Amino acid sequence: MDLITARGLSKDFIDDVFKKAKTYETVAKKKTAVDDLRGKTLATLFYEPSTRTQLSFQTAMHRLGGDVIGFSDPKTTSASKGERLSDTIRVVEGYSDVIVIRHPLEGSAALAAEYSSIPVINAGDGSNQHPTQALMDLYTISREKKKIDGLTFLIAGDLKYGRTVHSLLYLLAHYKVKVMLYSPPSLPMPQWIVDEVSGRIEVEVVDRLREDADVVYATRVQEERFPDPEEYRKSLYQIDADFVEKLKEDAIIMHPLPRVKEISPEVDKNPRAKYFEQSFYGVPVRMAILSLLVK
Numbered sequence: 221m222d223l224i225t226a227r228g229l230s231k232d233f234i235d236d237v238f239k240k241a242k243t244y245e246t247v248a249k250k251k252t253a254v255d256d257l258r259g260k261t262l263a264t265l266f267y268e269p270s271t272r273t274q275l276s277f278q279t280a281m282h283r284l285g286g287d288v289i290g291f292s293d294p295k296t297t298s299a300s301k302g303e304r305l306s307d308t309i310r311v312v313e314g315y316s317d318v319i320v321i322r323h324p325l326e327g328s329a330a331l332a333a334e335y336s337s338i339p340v341i342n343a344g345d346g347s348n349q350h351p352t353q354a355l356m357d358l359y360t361i362s363r364e365k366k367k368i369d370g371l372t373f374l375i376a377g378d379l380k381y382g383r384t385v386h387s388l389l390y391l392l393a394h395y396k397v398k399v400m401l402y403s404p405p406s407l408p409m410p411q412w413i414v415d416e417v418s419g420r421i422e423v424e425v426v427d428r429l430r431e432d433a434d435v436v437y438a439t440r441v442q443e444e445r446f447p448d449p450e451e452y453r454k455s456l457y458q459i460d461a462d463f464v465e466k467l468k469e470d471a472i473i474m475h476p477l478p479r480v481k482e483i484s485p486e487v488d489k490n491p492r493a494k495y496f497e498q499s500f501y502g503v504p505v506r507m508a509i510l511s512l513l514v515k
């Protein structure tokens with residue numbers, strides 16, 4: 221199995237990931253290792269910058285007893301000599317048992333999966349999808365709020381170019397939730413995603429940061445994907461301590477990180493801030509994903 225998009229992922233698969241992730245939490249917390257993928261190799265092919273995704277996948281593989289190869293700067297690879305992605309994939313599948321790929325072009329992970337006989341995991345393809353991030357986001361919510369059904373979400377920021385929220389919305393459609401979408405006017409959630417999920421969950425586009433949410437999910441305005449720098453500057457927004465004080469006592473604030481200005485650093489000490497817990501959960505969730513996909 222490949223993991224390319226959150227669209228069409230089954231509830232059973234999500235439940236399997238959550239169950240396994242829970243069993244791996246202690247290993248991740250204690251920074252020890254198990255033998256579940258001993259003798260297996262993960263290849264991480266990162267054609268775009270990454271801190272958390274790359275390091276947490278590598279950590280996850282080490283904690284499963286496996287090995288890691290890969291690159292994080294395509295300039296040091298034959299891509300800079302003009303090698304096409306399909307050739308790179310055919311080579312790397314001979315060296316490894318699973319491939320994690322991040323690439324600036326939408327559809328690149330799907331293309332890699334077509335050429336690969338080993339599982340391919342999409343770690344972000346342009347502004348399209350980032351399914352493992354959405355799985356760890358949902359897992360964070362289930363751990364921190366102890367449930368997902370019945371919650372109201374405020375998803376804020378760059379909903380147009382932000383791939384994490386595209387994946388998250390597809391996964392949320394499996395639950396009984398209400399989603400409020402807030403973005404600068406030029407950065408709305410793609411209509412086709414809204415259309416697809418709104419038959420299953422209530423989706424409302426709101427024109428300000430609303431306080432009546434159980435989960436506030438903020439995203440970075442994706443500067444690198446903006447054709448016009450002026451448009452980027454006009455699109456900035458911020459969640460500050462004043463806004464956070466108006467939230468419900470037990471609301472949580474999430475962010476896939478990296479954070480730039482969208483959440484003021486003064487919010488970090490507020491008990492509602494859960495973005496660093498969220499990035500930690502990337503390890504057990506990615507351990508679960510790797511162990512389910514690699515046979």
Ligand code: NCD
Pocket residue numbers: 272273344350353383384439440476477478
């Ligand atoms: C996100 C990404 O790369 O899409 N980062 C991540 O994987 N945690 C979010 C972002 O870059 O804004």
